[in-house]
Amino acid sequence: MLFSGIAWSGTGYEVTVVGDDGRQTEASLRFEPGRTDEMISYLRSSTEPLVTVIESTNGILDGRMMAAGLDVYRADPGLLPERPLFGSVSATDLARIAQQDLSALARLVRTRGTQTGRESDLAAGMVASTAQVTALSATGRWLEHGERDRPQIAITFDDGPLPPYTGQILDILERYGVPATFFCVGMNASAHTDELVRMREQGHGIGNHTWSHPFLPELSQPQLVEQIERAGEAIAKASGTAPPTLFRPPYGSRTPEVVGWLTECVPKVALWDVEPDDWSMPGTEIIVRDVLDQARQGSIILLHDGGGDRSQTVAALPPIIEGLLARDYRFVTLDELTAAPV
Known part of the structure; x- marks a missing residue:
């Protein structure tokens, strides 16, 4: 062997x-x-x-x-x-x-991903951080959804950019006139700059998703800061914009210690409240069904344009958009979703 x-x-x-x-x-x-x-x-x-x-x-x-x-x-x-x-x-x-x-x-198992075998550790870290997250949410620095009394919704994509899927997703969003927010990995952003430029030109939001998509609880504070800063620099260079102010932790991973570190180095942490687990490739119809079943006013939808074969996500995107438009939702970027109402 x-x-x-x-x-x-x-x-x-x-x-x-x-x-x-x-x-x-x-x-x-x-x-x-x-x-x-x-x-x-x-x-x-x-x-x-x-x-x-x-x-x-x-x-x-x-x-x-x-x-x-x-x-x-x-x-x-x-x-x-x-x-x-x-x-x-x-x-x-x-x-x-x-x-x-x-x-x-x-x-590793494809349907369980990089965290195969330690999902309980991931969940325990989230539970232990509940009090801190609640406090940060009250100040607008920890986002899991927008206001529930406004018919707005945000679609987000993680782990890219990754050809050809990111380009196909951008084509669909352009066709429907729908803005989205892309949380980009620094390693990928440095390799696929054209996609970042197109995101900017089409008016999409761009967020920071670390350099190499690590499990944050296993990093030291200096390693975490380096991941975020290097990714921010790569995204800014590729897109021609300032470094992102929105950060999304890979897997949503956290512990009380990690949450404390994040409050020192990122303005806002953005998570989600609609998760169809499209990364596990459950089938296009299941992805569509789960999104439409879970979505509410103010929801943040988590989909993926990178990290693997995203053909099912690409195929699911048009019926997701059409289904939510039929409910009279208005698609916005995360920055707009979480902005104070005028």
Whole structure:
């Protein structure tokens, strides 16, 4: 069996493959952020059984890799050397950890995503942060929905930009004259600048979704700040705008400590109240049904344009828009949804 590790940095990804003896089978390869399809093809070309290992600060590759048929595992901090301020541990470390004891790693499931096996930890962090979130919501710095007495609704998209899906979504939004808000990952924004320019030109909102989509409770405060600042810089450079003021934590992940850190470095945190789990690819009809069933006045809808195969989301978008228009909802960006009424 072969064991591949994927590391990330500010310039892209590095892949190392080792055999059963822990020795590299060939020199490590580097891939720029826009060459992820090429990287996945390289891994799929293996003539021997292969497993691929990522760590929890890399949350934008697993969906695409699993959709391509790769066997993907997550290595958690207790197994890893100390991470740098910005970036993951080395690809060689990740590959050799799997070679030494694959059973210690979490095997990811497509319908459960990067957090496979620790969903309870994610939920516990949310519950523990309830008091802080309530206080921040009262000041307008933590957003889960808009005013319930106005017939407005906001569609948001996470994890992109990712061709071709982001472009297809922008086509649909343009056709219907509907604004949306895109929470972009810095790694992707640096690779796909045309999509950011188009978002700006079409009048969509743009938010910050970190650099590499990490599980925030496993970061130190300096690592969290670096993720947010680097992503903000990349988004501003690509879109030709100021760094975003809206931030969305990957997975909605938080603990009381993380919430405290966020209040020091981001103006507003934006979550959602309508979640059809389109990232798990449940089927176009289910995505449409869940959105229309959950949506209310002031709702923030969470959909995805990145992180994996988003063809179902693209197909679901027109009937979602038409269904909500039939209820006389008006689509707005998140900034407009959460603005004080005139």
